[in-house]
Amino acid sequence: xxxxQDSPATRKPPGLLAxxxxxxxxxxxxxxxxxxxxxxxxxxxxxxxxLFSFALGANTTALRQHAAGYFWLAIIFASxxxxxxxxxxxxxxHALEGLKLAAIDARAVFIGKALGxxxxxxxxxxxxxxxxxxxxDLKVKMSLWALFGIxxxxxxxxxxxxxxxxxxxxNARARDVLLPILLFPVLVPVIISSVGxxxxxxxxDPMGQMRSWTGMLGVLNVIYxxxxxxxxxxxxxxx
Amino acid sequence: xxxxxxxxxxxxxxxxxxxxxxxxxxIEIGWKVMAVQAAIMLPVAAYLGLVWAPPERExxxxxxxxxxxVPQVWMALLGVTLNFGCSLAYLMKKSWTADALAExxxxxxxxxxxxxxxxxxxxxxxTWGVYWTWDPRLTSAAVMLIYYTGYLxxxxxxxxxxxxxxxxxxxxxxxxxxPVTVYFSVVWxxxxxxxxxxxxxxDPQMVFALRWAACAFLCLLITFTYQRYKVARAALAREVAxxxxxxxxxxxxxxxxxxxx
Numbered sequence: 204x205x206x207x208q209d210s211p212a213t214r215k216p217p218g219l220l221a222x223x224x225x226x227x228x229x230x231x232x233x234x235x236x237x238x239x240x241x242x243x244x245x246x247x248x249x250x251x252x253x254l255f256s257f258a259l260g261a262n263t264t265a266l267r268q269h270a271a272g273y274f275w276l277a278i279i280f281a282s283x284x285x286x287x288x289x290x291x292x293x294x295x296x297h298a299l300e301g302l303k304l305a306a307i308d309a310r311a312v313f314i315g316k317a318l319g320x321x322x323x324x325x326x327x328x329x330x331x332x333x334x335x336x337x338x339x340d341l342k343v344k345m346s347l348w349a350l351f352g353i354x355x356x357x358x359x360x361x362x363x364x365x366x367x368x369x370x371x372x373x374n375a376r377a378r379d380v381l382l383p384i385l386l387f388p389v390l391v392p393v394i395i396s397s398v399g400x401x402x403x404x405x406x407x408d409p410m411g412q413m414r415s416w417t418g419m420l421g422v423l424n425v426i427y428x429x430x431x432x433x434x435x436x437x438x439x440x441x442x
Numbered sequence: 443x444x445x446x447x448x449x450x451x452x453x454x455x456x457x458x459x460x461x462x463x464x465x466x467x468x469i470e471i472g473w474k475v476m477a478v479q480a481a482i483m484l485p486v487a488a489y490l491g492l493v494w495a496p497p498e499r500e501x502x503x504x505x506x507x508x509x510x511x512v513p514q515v516w517m518a519l520l521g522v523t524l525n526f527g528c529s530l531a532y533l534m535k536k537s538w539t540a541d542a543l544a545e546x547x548x549x550x551x552x553x554x555x556x557x558x559x560x561x562x563x564x565x566x567x568x569t570w571g572v573y574w575t576w577d578p579r580l581t582s583a584a585v586m587l588i589y590y591t592g593y594l595x596x597x598x599x600x601x602x603x604x605x606x607x608x609x610x611x612x613x614x615x616x617x618x619x620x621p622v623t624v625y626f627s628v629v630w631x632x633x634x635x636x637x638x639x640x641x642x643x644x645d646p647q648m649v650f651a652l653r654w655a656a657c658a659f660l661c662l663l664i665t666f667t668y669q670r671y672k673v674a675r676a677a678l679a680r681e682v683a684x685x686x687x688x689x690x691x692x693x694x695x696x697x698x699x700x701x702x703x
Contacts, residue, residue: 374605
């Protein structure tokens, strides 16, 4: 009897949460085995940060003033690499076909992949933050934990929208051009609010503006995740 | 000029839009009516805006560009909102009409958006002292133009009509965040651009001229969108047409035999 219950024919397909965890585990495992993407991301982001200082020259005051902006731009540029890679690996050996044929909810694929991207970008942000503080000579007026929290919420918003657009762009022609064109306009509110919140962490928050920036980031997260959850199953049908 | 006349002008385009919901064929005559109405109203709109309307207290005659700038940006927002509606309709019920109309409305909306933003920049120079400033309204409008350019680029980069329709419907639905941001940016954030005016705060003559111009551009929007829709339908028909539909005689079994020999 137990043998019959365990046989593949009678096994129940996993629920949304279980399937999400499987997809997340798969993505993180692939990343962990090579660690190629994280290494590339970190070095790409560092060189972007350095390029900003080269472009502005040795004006330390200006660099310090706009450090929050450079920090987030480095993360956003790196996210393009990370997001397109997250669907490129599914193209190898028709892995996406297998994922679609598996008896799991397509939304689980979205949540799993978006969470995987969030973890990567968050990790990148955590590595990049102390580096930016050192390179741009910043002082953290609020706590470092708040900074990591903001990086986390910002990464979630970038990953939700990014995973959605990357699914489309990675299967179209000229995918490297398409992803930034589609993604950057949608990310503008995320950039504005994350940079606003991060600048407050570096410069202090005497006017109590932090709540409005984090509130905006929260609302953007709700919008992007909800739209992604609703629309993602439809776009993967046609890939 | 009585206010009812300005409202009466809207009867034709609004009536047409309601009527085609019930009887599709009406658009074939309707778009010609719209084209004629636009052709008559646009020169009058130019007269009303440039000569008839009084000068503004602060800006003098410079403000007159408002009669071209504001209606065109309205039409751009209307175009992308229509794109959102068609995208949603496609996702709910797969229809080629919705797909073709979504493509048409995005392109026409983008056209009006580019012209509207350019006119705004021209107006910005004498009033703000600069053509462009990184203000929330202007930035969000520029972002909207880039997004819908990307939308149209994605359509060109995808060959399979089914895939293209689904993806662009998803993009159009996701993209509604942007026009909403453009419209409310002046309310949500501190902006150099003035907030929306109401007829109560504006001279009745200016209101009339603005409504007249808006109605003229609405007729133009309907004409353009319908023409672009026909082009999109024709392109779609060519793409999904079986080879038999190509010109020339259909291949017979003899031809196949000859090739085989």
